[in-house]
Amino acid sequence: MSFSIPRGTQDILPGESEKWQIIEAKAHDLCRRYNYREIRTPIFEQTALFARGVGDTTDIVQKEMYEFKDRGGRSLTLRPEGTAPVVRSYVEQKMHGWVNQPVKLYYTGPMFRYERPQSGRMRQFVQFGVEALGSADPAVDAEVIALAMEFYKELGLHNLKLIINSLGDKESRESHRSALVNHFEPRIDEFCSDCQARLDKNPLRILDCKVDRDHELMTNAPSILDYLNEESREYFKNVQTFLEEMEIDYEIDARLVRGLDYYNNTAFEIMIDGEGFGAITTLAGGGRYNGLVEDIGGPETPGIGFALSIERLLMALEVQGVDLMQEHDDLDVYIAALGEKARNKVPALLHQLRAAGFSADADYMDKKMKGQMKAANRQQAKYVLILGDDELAENKINVKNMEDGTQSLEPLENVKEKLMTGVTEKGEK
Incomplete structure (x- = not known):
């Protein structure tokens, strides 16, 4: 179904x-x-x-x-x-x-x-x-x-x-109402059934009719401005x-x-x-x-x-x-990981970055490094953090600026400060 x-x-x-x-x-x-x-x-x-x-x-x-x-x-x-x-x-x-x-x-x-x-x-x-x-x-x-x-x-x-x-x-509308009734009543049978019903209940609504808007009585109907x-x-x-x-x-x-x-x-x-x-x-x-x-x-x-x-x-x-969408914020950070230990580190690192105020994401489809970099580009990430098992063993991570292509190896504990400075500077440009 x-x-x-x-x-x-x-x-x-x-x-x-x-x-x-x-x-x-x-x-x-x-x-x-x-x-x-x-x-x-x-x-x-x-x-x-x-x-x-x-x-x-x-x-x-x-x-x-x-x-x-x-x-x-x-x-x-x-x-x-x-x-x-x-x-x-x-x-x-x-x-x-x-x-x-x-x-x-x-x-x-x-x-x-x-x-x-x-x-x-x-x-x-x-x-x-x-x-x-x-x-x-x-x-x-x-x-x-x-x-x-x-x-x-x-x-x-x-x-x-x-x-x-x-x-x-209220006084002005009553005067206008009487004028509208006198105007439409002699030929009200030429109008739609809705307008005929409105004549007694609310003749002002006849002027809002889409069916009979081209009727000649519409063009010369009494103006409310003359009855204020x-x-x-x-x-x-x-x-x-x-x-x-x-x-x-x-x-x-x-x-x-x-x-x-x-x-x-x-x-x-x-x-x-x-x-x-x-x-x-x-x-x-x-x-x-x-x-x-x-x-x-x-x-x-x-x-x-x-x-x-x-x-x-x-x-x-x-x-x-x-x-x-011209001024819509792109993704701040994308984490690309290579190796089982590095991948296992990604959820905690994402959590820390998001808690610090960054928009961050990573691969959940077991892509190769090339596929992960393509995903970062599609999402217009400002920075890509590249983490491999070797870097993780040294407690470091590669930080790549996707706008100018520059890359630096940073201690993991400093990555938030590095990103904070870079994202702020990009936002000011």
């Missing part, structure tokens, strides 16, 4: 997994600089959390969730996104009572959506996201956007385009001012609504502009979600965040020719 990987998932093999580690290290370092702290939530949650938090009119809840019953008959769902679980934890763990506010959190981890797999879109995918809870200051909106933009730039991406919009506060009250207009203007002062370029798109029901006020997407990336050009998206904490049972708490796909990021890096 043979087995194959489930559709929409992937094995990340050595050679690729290092790229993920580099990206994750960048995320950790950047969030440290922005003073965001890591949170880890369960991979599955109560199904009701996503129906309540994400919105029961969204495609995620209606079509894409991996829902199952446990042995107690409880309905559980593999998390399709990260914000609702973070907010659930914020409420359950009473983070609103923490001394330091706003509470600034970030996460990385797998998400699950049952949709048609395609390039850059998997059924199991990994997101990096941040959430800032507790502040309604537009400066926090700008900070969250800046963090996302900086993440991409520090990894080497270019031709990025930031799109922003305001969805307004004075407070929402001022808030959006302040976000723009902060971005301009940070020298972050942006474009305003009144049709940007995002795909989740909980957004209000600031909404944004980061897109890649250029050839070779296919139809999916959005790299990251996010926005403000004042009201979500209350929907999940917590106190009135403003919040904003974003999420991005690591898989889509890797696609963009490949298209733009960014080599994350």
Whole structure:
């Protein structure tokens, strides 16, 4: 019997997994600089959390969730996104009572959506996201956007385009909602069944429809920007001012609504502009979600965040020719042994080197010396320690610098110091 990987998932093999580690290290370092702290939530949650938090009119809840019953008959769902679980934890763990506010959190981890797999879109995918809870200051909106933009730039991406919009506060959205209903209702039978259902539940989601996006009523639909009250207009203007002062370029798109029901006020997407990336050009998206904490049972708490796909990021890096492995560390030391006594000494010597902080490996396939040297070259070892029975009898070992070909015979007890100096000097060049 043979087995194959489930559709929409992937094995990340050595050679690729290092790229993920580099990206994750960048995320950790950047969030440290922005003073965001890591949170880890369960991979599955109560199904009701996503129906309540994400919105029961969204495609995620209606079509894409991996829902199952446990042995107690409880309905559980593999998390399709990260914000609702973070907010659930914020409420359950009473983070609103923490001394330091706003509470600034970030996460990385797998998400699950049952949709048609395609390039850059998997059924199991990994997101990096941040959430800032507790502040309604537009400066926090700008900070969250800046963090996302900086993440991409520090990894080497270019031709990025930031799109922003305001969805307004509750009052503004109600006014816009009425205008949308009046606009679409007379001809709603020309739209898909999803849009027809959304007309009463959430007409704003009609603007996000992929099926009817070319319908003439879409192009002249009422703009949310025409229905913003004075407070929402001022808030959006302040976000723009902060971005301009940070020298972050942006474009305003009144049709940007995002795909989740909980957004209000600031909404944004980061897109890649250029050839070779296919139809999916959005790299990251996010926005403000004042009201979500209350929907999940917590106190009135403003919040904003974003999420991005690591898989889509890797696609963009490949298209733009960014080599994350260029600065990836090669093997520090490879030990080549000749003779039974020398081979028996290798495990202890490897252990000592690894404990001292070196990346080190040796032959476990009983290769001849020539084969061992080829293996060291394939792994791009900086140094090869060559140990034979004769050298071992004298308590010495040959140290070969693989970059310049120089070789010296060193006492075994001095080899760590010799390597420490050499590896450090090579790292500084």
